[in-house]
Amino acid sequence: MTIDAVVFDIGGVLLDWSPDYLYADLIPDVEQRKRFLTEVATPDWNAQQDAGRTWSEAVAELVGLHPQHREWIEAYDTGWLKMVKGVFEDTAELLNEIRALGLPTYALTNFSQEKWEVAQEAFPILTVFDGEVVSGAEQTMKPGEKIYRILLERFDLDPARTFYTDDMRYNVDGARAVGIDAELFTGAADLRAHLRERGLNLQ
Numbered sequence: 001m002t003i004d005a006v007v008f009d010i011g012g013v014l015l016d017w018s019p020d021y022l023y024a025d026l027i028p029d030v031e032q033r034k035r036f037l038t039e040v041a042t043p044d045w046n047a048q049q050d051a052g053r054t055w056s057e058a059v060a061e062l063v064g065l066h067p068q069h070r071e072w073i074e075a076y077d078t079g080w081l082k083m084v085k086g087v088f089e090d091t092a093e094l095l096n097e098i099r100a101l102g103l104p105t106y107a108l109t110n111f112s113q114e115k116w117e118v119a120q121e122a123f124p125i126l127t128v129f130d131g132e133v134v135s136g137a138e139q140t141m142k143p144g145e146k147i148y149r150i151l152l153e154r155f156d157l158d159p160a161r162t163f164y165t166d167d168m169r170y171n172v173d174g175a176r177a178v179g180i181d182a183e184l185f186t187g188a189a190d191l192r193a194h195l196r197e198r199g200l201n202l203q
Contacts, residue, residue, distance in 0.1 A: 001199035003181060004161040005130075006098050007151065010109040012167035013185045014092065014125065016085040019046075019076070026075055040066050041076050049112040052139035080115055081122055090188035092125045097202055098195070099128065107132040108151050108164065110141050110171075131155050142166070143174025152178070163198060165191055 011017045019037055027033035041062065049058050055077045062073045098105055107129045109116070113136035120126045133151045135141040142148070152159055159179035166172050167185040175182035183194045196202055 001103075002161065003103075003163040003195075003198045003200075005104045005106060005155070005157055005163070006195070007106045007108050007162060007164040007180075008091075008095065008129075009164075009166035009168075009171065009185065010107055010111060010119075010126070013165060014088055014095070015119065015123065016088055017083055018085070019083050021085050022075065022079050022082040023072070026072060026079075036069065036072060040069055041073060046076075047110070047141070049115070050110040050135050051141050052113070052136050055112065055114055081118060084119065084122070087123055087125055088188065091191070094188050094192055094195075094202070095125065095128070098200065101200060101202075103200070104130040104155075106130055106151065106155060107134070108142070108147070108166075109133070110135040112136040142168075142171040143177075145174065145178055148175055148178045148180060152180075163195065165194070 008014055019041070020033070023033050023037065027036055045058065045062060049055055059074055059077050063070050066073065095105060105128070107126070111134050113134055116134045116136065131154065133147060133154065135147060138147060138150055140146045151157065152162070160181065162180050164175045164180050164182040165185040166175070166182070169184055172182045172184050183191070185191060192202055
């Protein structure tokens with residue numbers, strides 16, 4: 001094998017997550033929902049929780065700016081789990097096959113620490129990793145160099161022999177910039193093929 005460890009992103013790779021899964025019921029009008037998720041509870045606002053801001057602080061700040069949307073804003077926090085449609089079972093199966101080969105596996109994810117704990121409780125597959133680096137706990141995010149360095153140093157990994165997959169191209173590029181062997185996640189079948197190319201004896 002040309003690799004000693006496999007590192008997974010979580011959202012879009014192992015978990016099927018989207019705010020639309022929650023807000024389709026709360027805001028049935030498509031255009032109104034789109035405006036709320038792009039102009040009020042924006043991806044940048046959510047990313048600040050991934051970077052370490054608490055949810056209580058985030059909700060209070062946004063409600064202060066948009067009091068007319070209090071119920072919808074609070075739902076982003078209290079109803080967060082409804083944004084997860086479930087686990088991508090084909091990826092989970094592959095993760096377990098890798099573990100069965102005796103290869104260490106790790107999680108490297110942009111994720112609120114508060115919601116990571118919620119997700120781990122709801123989806124036990126998130127507890128099987130040999131280690132994890134969660135942006136909310138580290139207060140630094142992909143694709144910044146620091147979070148990849150934390151991964152490598154914490155678990156004593158050789159970047160050239162560490163394989164990483166992520167569904168966002170810029171996060172793959174960030175990993176490659178520090179010497180990690182990384183590929184864009186486009187599905188479990190392609191990931192399986194990438195790992196076979198690196199010598200893993202997978203079905």
